[in-house]
Amino acid sequence: DVKVTQSSRYLVKRTGEKVFLECVQDMDHENMFWYRQDPGLGLRLIYFSYDVKMKEKGDIPEGYSVSREKKERFSLILESASTNQTSMYLCASRYTRQPQHFGDGTRLSIL
Amino acid sequence: QKEVEQDPGPLSVPEGAIVSLNCTYSNSAFQYFMWYRQYSRKGPELLMYTYSSGNKEDGRFTAQVDKSSKYISLFIRDSQPSDSATYLCAMSAGHDYKLSFGAGTTVTVRA
Numbered sequence: 001d002v003k004v005t006q007s008s009r010y011l012v013k014r015t016g017e018k019v020f021l022e023c024v025q026d027m028d029h030e031n032m033f034w035y036r037q038d039p040g041l042g043l044r045l046i047y048f049s050y051d052v053k054m055k056e057k058g059d060i061p062e063g064y065s066v067s068r069e070k071k072e073r074f075s076l077i078l079e080s081a082s083t084n085q086t087s088m089y090l091c092a093s094r095y096t097r098q099p100q101h102f103g104d105g106t107r108l109s110i111l
Numbered sequence: 112q113k114e115v116e117q118d119p120g121p122l123s124v125p126e127g128a129i130v131s132l133n134c135t136y137s138n139s140a141f142q143y144f145m146w147y148r149q150y151s152r153k154g155p156e157l158l159m160y161t162y163s164s165g166n167k168e169d170g171r172f173t174a175q176v177d178k179s180s181k182y183i184s185l186f187i188r189d190s191q192p193s194d195s196a197t198y199l200c201a202m203s204a205g206h207d208y209k210l211s212f213g214a215g216t217t218v219t220v221r222a
Contacts, residue, residue, distance in 0.1 A: 004154070009152075040119065040214055041203075041214060041215055042117075042199065042212040042215060043155075043199070043210075043212040043216040044116075044212075045209055045210075048209070058209065059209075079221070090154055090155070096206070096207070097148050097206035097207065098206075099145060099157050099160050100157075100210065101152035101155070101156075101157065102147075102155045103154050104154045105152075105153070105154050
């Protein structure tokens, strides 16, 4: 079974803080993705990575950055957290040209 | 207008009923179609994955794609309380293209 693990299920941070969300997959997947999920809006792609040290902007990259130094790990960074970044964050991974598999998400609250 | 439209429901049905879910889309380039199931406080899990038009059956689940009408459906036969979840449709123009998601339909199956 594919295992995509997100380091925190719930996180509370303050505005202006730098926030790190971590994702690890154990299937040697080439591609990894970060989404946010908001009611009524569905999943929106923030960033994705086709391979180690590669990254591409998704639909809503503003205010975020990513890091992929190792194949199994993909980090999402909120450079200076703001209240409009309160959301559910989902990480996904896949083999190239295969469906994506998701982690259980991190519910992030910015106060 | 959203690229993928999905009625958010909620949908409540008695145990044993047939659940019918659908999505419409505007991008005629979409050719890969997926249905994900998301339980409360969990990440989406892949249910069905289809290519182009036609039907695909997997146990109690049937996915239908009508590209001429830009319409996809998921049917759940003999529904069970354990089918209570949010169902997300997703689609892409190609294997290496990003996924576009519907907002999700929340389903409750009453015992």
